[in-house]
Amino acid sequence: MSRAINVNATKSDVEALCLKHKAPISAIESLASGGTRVVLMNGDAAAAMTRVFGRKVLSGNVERTPLRLRMV
Numbered sequence: 001m002s003r004a005i006n007v008n009a010t011k012s013d014v015e016a017l018c019l020k021h022k023a024p025i026s027a028i029e030s031l032a033s034g035g036t037r038v039v040l041m042n043g044d045a046a047a048a049m050t051r052v053f054g055r056k057v058l059s060g061n062v063e064r065t066p067l068r069l070r071m072v
Helices: 011-020 043-056
Strands: 004-007 025-030 036-040
Touching (some): 011 025
């Protein structure tokens, strides 16, 4: 199972729920297509948070914000 989850929630909401459920975050970013991408420290935490977020988990492709600008 992947440690990354795309969620239809704000970054602060995701951080608060992860803290409440003691799921350590490795990386977190806002998605350009709306929502938040969170990478958890281990697969067990990712599985637990997937259940916590329930229907808010986004499936399919999402548009991420590029970390670096492309040189054209």
